[in-house]
Amino acid sequence: MDRQFDIIIVGAGASGLTAGIFAARRGAHVLILEHMDRAGKKILATGNGKCNFTNEKQGIAYYHGKNPAFVLPALRQFGLQETLQFFEELGVYPKKKRDGYYYPASGQAVSVVETLLMECRRLDVRIAYNIGIREIVKENEQYSFHTKQGIFKSRCCIIATGGKAAKKTGSDGSGNLYIEKFGHKLTDIVPSLVQLQGKQSFLKEIAGIRADGKIQVYIDGEKIAEDMGELQLTAFGVSGIPTFQVSRYASLALLHGKKVFTTLNFLPGLTREEAQELLERRFCRYGGGKNADQALTGLFPDKLNKVLLKEAHIPPHKPAVHCTVQELGGLADKAQCLRIDITGTKGFDNAQVSAGGVDTDEVNPTTMESRLVPGLYFCGEVLDVDGMCGGYNLQWAWCSGHIAGVSAASVCETV
Numbered sequence: 001m002d003r004q005f006d007i008i009i010v011g012a013g014a015s016g017l018t019a020g021i022f023a024a025r026r027g028a029h030v031l032i033l034e035h036m037d038r039a040g041k042k043i044l045a046t047g048n049g050k051c052n053f054t055n056e057k058q059g060i061a062y063y064h065g066k067n068p069a070f071v072l073p074a075l076r077q078f079g080l081q082e083t084l085q086f087f088e089e090l091g092v093y094p095k096k097k098r099d100g101y102y103y104p105a106s107g108q109a110v111s112v113v114e115t116l117l118m119e120c121r122r123l124d125v126r127i128a129y130n131i132g133i134r135e136i137v138k139e140n141e142q143y144s145f146h147t148k149q150g151i152f153k154s155r156c157c158i159i160a161t162g163g164k165a166a167k168k169t170g171s172d173g174s175g176n177l178y179i180e181k182f183g184h185k186l187t188d189i190v191p192s193l194v195q196l197q198g199k200q201s202f203l204k205e206i207a208g209i210r211a212d213g214k215i216q217v218y219i220d221g222e223k224i225a226e227d228m229g230e231l232q233l234t235a236f237g238v239s240g241i242p243t244f245q246v247s248r249y250a251s252l253a254l255l256h257g258k259k260v261f262t263t264l265n266f267l268p269g270l271t272r273e274e275a276q277e278l279l280e281r282r283f284c285r286y287g288g289g290k291n292a293d294q295a296l297t298g299l300f301p302d303k304l305n306k307v308l309l310k311e312a313h314i315p316p317h318k319p320a321v322h323c324t325v326q327e328l329g330g331l332a333d334k335a336q337c338l339r340i341d342i343t344g345t346k347g348f349d350n351a352q353v354s355a356g357g358v359d360t361d362e363v364n365p366t367t368m369e370s371r372l373v374p375g376l377y378f379c380g381e382v383l384d385v386d387g388m389c390g391g392y393n394l395q396w397a398w399c400s401g402h403i404a405g406v407s408a409a410s411v412c413e414t415v
Ligand SMILES: Cc1cc2nc3c(=O)[nH]c(=O)nc-3n(C[C@H](O)[C@H](O)[C@H](O)COP(=O)(O)OP(=O)(O)OC[C@H]3O[C@@H](n4cnc5c(N)ncnc54)[C@H](O)[C@@H]3O)c2cc1C
Pocket: 010, 011, 012, 013, 014, 015, 016, 033, 034, 035, 036, 039, 040, 041, 042, 043, 045, 046, 047, 048, 051, 052, 053, 054, 131, 132, 133, 160, 161, 162, 163, 165, 166, 169, 170, 171, 172, 173, 174, 175, 351, 352, 353, 379, 380, 381, 382, 390, 391, 392, 393, 394, 395, 397
């Protein structure tokens, strides 16, 4: 096997494969070092095996990190249209689903990985598996990769080792060691797009419920984030896409010892007055012959009715028409603001991404090159950029991989 390359990329995931393809398309001789036995393992897990690879809505609002604007140059160079075209040329026919989520028409994430690998083979991008990198050193304008399979050298190095979520797919945080040795700072890394764990004992009683609603996250008493959609209640806490979307704020706050609670609103389309009116109608006008529990039947899932009544201190067998306006006011409060004190999040193994990573102050957003070490590039989730659920994390992997590959190749051209 060759030992000398223009560019060596660490990590054959979404961003590393993309960087390799775009570098090789510009004539660079590229090697990807992967410590797993296959490429793109995490891509296979995305979108429940169907790979939600981008989204028709793009913009700064869908990305987080210390400096969300860091994503803009990459999105401008390689946004939605470029991503769709790239994949269509590779053979992945895009299919748009509800909310503008894009999936491959095959419905299989494996087709995304296979088409990326076919393009790597066509362009002679080499991939060395089970690599075991001991260290990466830079001397005399060359990077040397000391591995179990010997030493490989290159002019440029791209770190595409991913975050810390789902480590069985290969992204175990080991890449961060090389990054810190090059003198780069990492921001706090926490699980994101993850379930929240709650304290309240009623959670066991409502486990299994799925209900549309709004979740709001409060940190030290201040509302920080909210999202709407299908909430999933579990014995340990709250899950579902809206919970995932706000989880990064809870994760970071808990890391810093702050108090976090969420409120769940099961009547998000109504004002407080409208919610009370609705309950008064159900209990007083139509509630003849029904008890309190039965007066809620048909509005909320059965288990939730019982918990809301208990939290509002209304006995479930109390005749509906005997419930007072004050009691129904208390019930409206619980239905629109059920508080859950958050004690933690599920860990990295349950998270879809990690928030935090290479401090973007130290990286040029138009090239992805390190501002500290020339010839060193980063792409994908290893950077302090995390996207919302909906195809944004893969979009970030494709567009940052594109920039890193193109920029590194242009440096090699001029040597
Ligand atoms: C269950 C799940 C579902 C998801 N669904 C979606 C979705 O539908 N849409 C979406 O946009 N995003 C989704 N994501 C997130 C998305 O998959 C990631 O953000 C994206 O894959 C990150 O790309 P990356 O190239 O930065 O890292 P990765 O794809 O994680 O690739 C990193 C690669 O580097 C390798 N590596 C790590 N350390 C080393 C080392 N020291 N030496 C050599 N190789 C190393 C790893 O083995 C891996 O192959 C999901 C994630 C999970 C876990």
